[in-house]
Amino acid sequence: MNSVNNTDAAKPAAGLSINKRSRSWWSAPLREVLDLAFPPRCLLCEVIDYSSNSHSGSYCSECAEQLCPLPINRCLCCGAEIGLYSMSENGCTHCRHRNLRFESVTCLGMYEGPIRKAILAAKWSFSAVPIRSLGRLLATERREELQLLKVDRVIPIPQHWRQRVFRHFNPAWIIAEEIASALQVPCDAHLLYRQRQTRAQKRVPVSQRFGNQAEAFSLQDMHVVDGERILLVDDVLTTGATCSEATKLLRQNGARECHVAVLGRVLDSSA
Ligand SMILES: [Zn+2]
Ligand SMILES: [Zn+2]
Numbered sequence: 471m472n473s474v475n476n477t478d479a480a481k482p483a484a485g486l487s488i489n490k491r492s493r494s495w496w497s498a499p500l501r502e503v504l505d506l507a508f509p510p511r512c513l514l515c516e517v518i519d520y521s522s523n524s525h526s527g528s529y530c531s532e533c534a535e536q537l538c539p540l541p542i543n544r545c546l547c548c549g550a551e552i553g554l555y556s557m558s559e560n561g562c563t564h565c566r567h568r569n570l571r572f573e574s575v576t577c578l579g580m581y582e583g584p585i586r587k588a589i590l591a592a593k594w595s596f597s598a599v600p601i602r603s604l605g606r607l608l609a610t611e612r613r614e615e616l617q618l619l620k621v622d623r624v625i626p627i628p629q630h631w632r633q634r635v636f637r638h639f640n641p642a643w644i645i646a647e648e649i650a651s652a653l654q655v656p657c658d659a660h661l662l663y664r665q666r667q668t669r670a671q672k673r674v675p676v677s678q679r680f681g682n683q684a685e686a687f688s689l690q691d692m693h694v695v696d697g698e699r700i701l702l703v704d705d706v707l708t709t710g711a712t713c714s715e716a717t718k719l720l721r722q723n724g725a726r727e728c729h730v731a732v733l734g735r736v737l738d739s740s741a
Contacts, residue, residue, distance in 0.1 A: 512528070513591075528603055529588075536583070536585075537585055538578055538607060538611040539578075545575075546558045546574055547560075547561040547570060547575070548562065548564055548570060548575050548707070549577045549735040550564040550580070550737065551579075551735075565710065568709065568710060568714075570710045571714045571718050572714060572729060574729045574730070575707055575729075576608075576616055576619075576729070576730070576731045577612075577734060577735045578604075578608050578733050579735070581706055581736040588604060589733050592641070598638070598644055601641045601644050602645075602647075605646075605647070605649065608645065609648045609653075610652060613653075616653060616731065619699065619727075621655060621701040621727075621729060622698040623657075623694075623695065623698055623701070624650040624656070625658050625703070625720075626642035626662075626703045627642045627702060627712055627716060628659070628687075629664065630664040631664075642703050642705055643657075646703035649731055653701075660690060661689060661691060661694060662687055663687065664686055665687065665688040666685070669682055671712065679709045679711040683714075683715040684715065686712075686715055687715060687716050687719050689720075697725075697726055698724075699727040700727070700729070701728075701729050701731055702717065702729070703730075703731050703732070704730070705734075707730060707734075708737075708738065713730045
């Protein structure tokens with residue numbers, strides 16, 4: 471499925487300027503009435519923030535800053551924070567002993583403090599608005615880093631159909647849509663699927679997580695990714711077992727490179 475930009479999708483191809491003009495006289499007063507009745511609040515600290523576009527779900531400038539810490543030295547292979555002068559071409563202490571198959575990880579930051587709070591709230595919300603806002607934040611704040619990867623396709627880590635029965639949405643899919651829209655490449659949410667249900671990774675000992683994901687995925691079409699650079703998207707990355715298993719399958723089917731984008735990087739000790 472191609473990426474969906476709800477705003478763009480709603481735009482008519484013709485007569486746009488006429489519609490805009492006819493709408494303009496009532497849209498501003500309506501916005502003021504809405505602001506009074508439902509003040510726009512930051513999704514994280516809930517402070518009323520009239521300067522933001524919080525009706526569509528966003529964060530105040532202070533929270534947005536905390537959710538996108540300035541890029542410091544991160545491991546090139548797994549995205550973990552490392553010492554300022556540490557080199558990571560061959561991985562870091564968090565990933566060197568693992569056989570991670572993907573090339574790189576892009577993230578907002580480590581899974582702690584405000585980032586952890588925002589991700590947990592978004593994942594367990596009945597609304598998809600908070601997770602979409604975090605996805606948009608990742609897509610815009612890490613745009614340059616993501617553009618350098620020159621990916622051809624964005625693929626979210628899928629849920630098993632049994633998981634979908636109990637969840638309102640797949641967070642990875644929504645984040646992937648936002649990234650694909652920013653990079654202007656297709657978001658393919660149906661290509662990769664889970665052929666068997668695995669135990670939730672957080673309930674499996676760290677040492678068994680790679681085995682838990684073994685042969686978990688399959689592809690709807692084996693020829694689509696041939697020669698392509700792929701960006702796999704998930705909400706968080708802990709051991710990297712899930713994305714590594716998906717990478718293995720994509721590589722077996724001809725993918726040239728596989729990179730990963732997540733909201734937060736979780737270290738094993740805090741998993
Ligand atoms: Zn805030
Ligand atoms: Zn690493």
